[in-house]
Amino acid sequence: MKRAALTDITAAVLREWPLPQPSFDGDKEVRGHILIVGGSREMPGAVILAATAALRAGAGKLTIATAASVAPLVALAIPESRVIGLAETAGGGFTMEAARRLAELHGKADALLVGPGMQDDAAAAELVRALLPRFSGTRIVIDAAAMGAVRPGREPHLLEEASEREHFRFGEPVLLTPHAGELAHLSGRSKDDINKDPQQAARQAADAWNAVVALKGATTVIAAPGGALWQHQGGNVGLAISGSGDTLAGIIAGLAARGATLEQAAAWGVALHASAGEQLSLRFGVLGYLAREISAEVPALLRTLAPA
Template sequence: MMNDTSRPEPVLVDDALLRQWPLPMPGVEGDKEERGKVLVIAGSREIAGAAILAGIGVLRAGAGKLAIATVDSVAPLLAQAIPEARVIGLPETRSGDLAGAAAMDKIGGIIGRYGALLIGPGMQNEDAICDFVAGLLPHLDGRPLLLDASAMSVVRQAGGHGKGHGKADDMGNDQPARISRFDVPVLLTPHAGEMAHLSGADKEEVQADPVGAALQAARRWNAVIALKGAVTHIAAPDGRLWRHEGGNVGLATSGSGDTLAGIVTGLMARGAPLEQACAWGVALHARAGERLCQRHGPLGYLAREILDEIPALMHRLRPQ
């Protein structure tokens, strides 16, 4: 990890910062095109709900248009669950996961219609989704992209576990990561366990020095890194660093990460840079948890309930 003398002072993400760093707003007569168009590529037969939570998060964050690309078997369900969205069915495997190459053939031609992308929530076949992401990146032309869940593993050396850097091939060499460094920065949102999985470090090592882990990953992969936890550290490739404290244990619930990914992507679509969208998304997500805690107690509220809080919170945090 990095030594303390090489680290910048983190900027605290609080209400004062957010009001000084306002989100892009459409004009008074702005239409849904001006508010941004998002493509969410997410879900599998067994985890269709992740795509629903992420998609609604996009809309609650103020994006104007939403499309969700998911496996064919759950596309009708998503179309009914989110009538505001266009839903695109993608080829799938027998197990109900994305069929990478065939899905790429279908999705590649429509990427240019969307201003921001989210890939990963609810997708289970890590190898297939990583091949898909690696094939898709050259077609993005710099569009803002958030990689979540298994899609983040595109930067992980193939077959790697724990401290090892990868699975040895037949020649005894480590298999390289599909992407060693992004040409244009993207946003990755790991928690400590996922960061250990991606970087080859032990989870305990990441937890002992989360700032160093986030900064090193940001510089290594040319990515904005949000290392999530009770304290979330956001690191940019140029060394800038933000720190958010807040929320409660109730946010550690199934689907919570999917809602956060959708919120952040919706803010990206509105024109917020990756680091701003991330800082605002983390703060809004935490404050939504605090509101729900006040009404229901610290445990038992649902990830879907987080999303209903977001529009009012954004309004409250507008510049005075």
């Protein structure tokens, strides 16, 4: 199989691929509206991390849909947001009423992030399948448990099933953010096989599912349907900490809300996340900084990476 050209994500590449910028007199609507669906009784912090990161990435308006049991806590933690409380399943997920309730935001949200802190894998997958047609035309980022929508055995009425049993194709491209273990779980391949050739693994998943796949790791590979490939090397082991992935997903979704394509949002988001880890390591050391501290580095990094 012929390999696609690979682009290394560097500061120079990002400066030549500038993010959409609001006009000097633009309001919060112009900067983009992000809807984040996630959280649970046991993990309310994940959606807080993602939401904070989305705002730090420059999104102008934020709506969070989370478990009704923790919605007041989330609203207090993120006073900049509108918070919607969703009915919960016994396993800590959301009932299908959530999809009907969130449908009213179709056409109002510029980007949708689903997954951070969600529990009840089956309920999460069902919710994703229900949200897809309701948010047609919206930039969608799917993270964590919500990525289970592509696993074998899912009903194909909202996802198009390809010839191989593990292959489902989204009707419109979305962005998935797995690490190697998650991609192994989703695809049925071994983790060792994926780590052996992450470029091929990401590309095959992107083509199979019609999704931009950001395969996270010490070297992160981003693959788009059709073969385009990017990779980023950077950051440090301090980024391997609870909540770091939620923050990355929030940064990417915030950039998408601003108008970046999924590929661009992924490339910039991965680079910003890694650079934030490098900055934090200068102050705290490589080990010991917290995921909650990552997003605060993003605004200054965005300014540094702006075109000259």
